[in-house]
Amino acid sequence: MGSSVLRPEATLVDLLDRVLDRGLVIHADIMITLAGIPLVGLNLRAQLAGMETMMADPAMREWDARVRARASMRAEAKLQAQADELTVETEMEEAAVA
Amino acid sequence: MTGTRPREDGRQSVARYVYGIVPADETDRNDLGDIGLDGSRVRVVTQGRVSALVHDCAAQPYDGGGESVAAARVLAQHEVLLLAMRRWGVVLPMTFNTIVAPSDGRSADDSLLHWLADENVSLRARVDALVGKAEFGLQVFYVPAAFLRRIAEESAEVRRLEEEAKTKTAGLAYFTRQEINKVLRKELDEGIRDLVTTVYTGARACSDRVTIEKVKRGTDELMMAVNLSCLVALVRADDLQAFAVEMSGRDGLTVRLVGPLPPYSFC
Numbered sequence: 524m525g526s527s528v529l530r531p532e533a534t535l536v537d538l539l540d541r542v543l544d545r546g547l548v549i550h551a552d553i554m555i556t557l558a559g560i561p562l563v564g565l566n567l568r569a570q571l572a573g574m575e576t577m578m579a580d581p582a583m584r585e586w587d588a589r590v591r592a593r594a595s596m597r598a599e600a601k602l603q604a605q606a607d608e609l610t611v612e613t614e615m616e617e618a619a620v621a
Numbered sequence: 622m623t624g625t626r627p628r629e630d631g632r633q634s635v636a637r638y639v640y641g642i643v644p645a646d647e648t649d650r651n652d653l654g655d656i657g658l659d660g661s662r663v664r665v666v667t668q669g670r671v672s673a674l675v676h677d678c679a680a681q682p683y684d685g686g687g688e689s690v691a692a693a694r695v696l697a698q699h700e701v702l703l704l705a706m707r708r709w710g711v712v713l714p715m716t717f718n719t720i721v722a723p724s725d726g727r728s729a730d731d732s733l734l735h736w737l738a739d740e741n742v743s744l745r746a747r748v749d750a751l752v753g754k755a756e757f758g759l760q761v762f763y764v765p766a767a768f769l770r771r772i773a774e775e776s777a778e779v780r781r782l783e784e785e786a787k788t789k790t791a792g793l794a795y796f797t798r799q800e801i802n803k804v805l806r807k808e809l810d811e812g813i814r815d816l817v818t819t820v821y822t823g824a825r826a827c828s829d830r831v832t833i834e835k836v837k838r839g840t841d842e843l844m845m846a847v848n849l850s851c852l853v854a855l856v857r858a859d860d861l862q863a864f865a866v867e868m869s870g871r872d873g874l875t876v877r878l879v880g881p882l883p884p885y886s887f888c
Contacts, residue, residue, distance in 0.1 A: 533699070533879045535692055537758055540834070541850075542695045545885035546716035547642075547747075549736075 634677035637666070637721045637729045640701045641883070642744050643709040644752075645672050653708075656701055658683060658694045663701055666730070668737035670745045674705055674712075675733070680722040702883040711752045713744065714883045747888065754829060754854050755881030757861055761820050761847040762839065763813070767873030772808045779804055813846050820847045820868060827860035828853045832886050843875065850886040 638658065645667045653663040653674065661676035683694055698717060705712040721733045737744070773779050779801055786797040825831050828851040836845045853861050862878060869876035 533758070533882055535696065537879050537882075538695055538699050541756075541882065541885035542698050543717050545888070546714040546719075547888040548716045549719060 634679060635723055635729055636678050636680035637673075637675040637733050638678045638683075639715050639719045639721060639733070640674040640676075640698060641705055641715050642713040642748055643672050643674065643705055643711065644745065644748055645670050646709065649708070653701065653704055656697065656704065658697050659690075666733060666737070668734050669741040671737060671741060671748060673733060673737060674701060675721075678720060680720065680729075682718045682720060699883070706755070706881070706883055711748055711754075712883050713748050713751060713888055714885050751852075751884050751887070753856070754852055754884060754887075755858070756884045756886055757828075757851045757853050757858070757878060757880030757882065758834075759820070759824055759847070759849045759851055759861070759865060760837075760845055760877040760879075761816065761868060762843045762875040762877070763816065763846050764842060764873045764875075765809075765844055766842075768809060768812060769805055771872060772805055772812060776804065776808055779808075816874075817847050821849065823864045823868070824849050824851050824861065827851075827857050827864060830887055852884055852887040853880075855881065 638661070640657070640663065643665075650665045650667060650672070652665070655662050657663040657676040658678075661678065663674055663676050666673045666675050686694075695717070702712050702714050721729045721736070723729050724732050727735070782797055782801045782804065786794040786801070789797060821831065821833065830852040832850045834848040834850055836848050839845050851861060858881065865876045865878040868874055
């Protein structure tokens, strides 16, 4: 029987090709892009070339998960703060109207 | 717009790093916080019907810093785009290192605003086309030994040759076993082709668009047969997941479904 791994979270390996090679590429004079300066992309890819092998290491997977969890917590906290701010503003407006 | 500010390394932040484009929202132009590359503050620059998510940077690409820094930057870019998807419901991702530099006597902010104004209609159309959709990665792996075992059990040709080998001398049986291996390899290739077709057809049925990605190197124990990127309407994401679960129930297959991701492959 096969096993199913359905994951909402992408690993670094999932993201490498997508973040580095995909996305909208703008051809305009005002842009400095990866496409405009291929060596930059190559250099970055070279730095990350061993990442797929590294991600097989449980320690690296833990690091990846920790980094993403921290980023996610920061983002959630920021959203919560914005929501709280809006609530306070709304309450103040309501109090002013009353 | 904010002015330029010196970076910690002393270089002037005269350029703007662009993460992606979202629909303009009159009520929500707050910064996204210090979640960008190297902890940069990500802010919203609006022009007409679209907004760009940017941070201030030096007019040169992000490079160097070693493996862990590069990896952290890739993750940071992804996290910014994920947050944008949650906040605006859609994001048009830019490729890594998309940086607007000062040009022809214009500041980077002016250049960015002019570009957003010039491309307003087409950018908004691209953004609108992605509303309510996300990218999913679907990978199907197979265990070669299990695949070959099943073929050997199911192939009439292999069974016939195996019976034939039993009636032969050791020397002649060797050549028959060679013939069996040839048939197994051929049927393995056909089996993988059928699997690829089945997975692509099933994924296509619940996706708006599907791209076939390069198959990654596997191991002797587990080989990747199919690697797809699927653009899926979120209301149909359960269908894709159900298909993945169905495939994973097949003998010798392992299925990996990752998402929802920003639509990197469908810009």
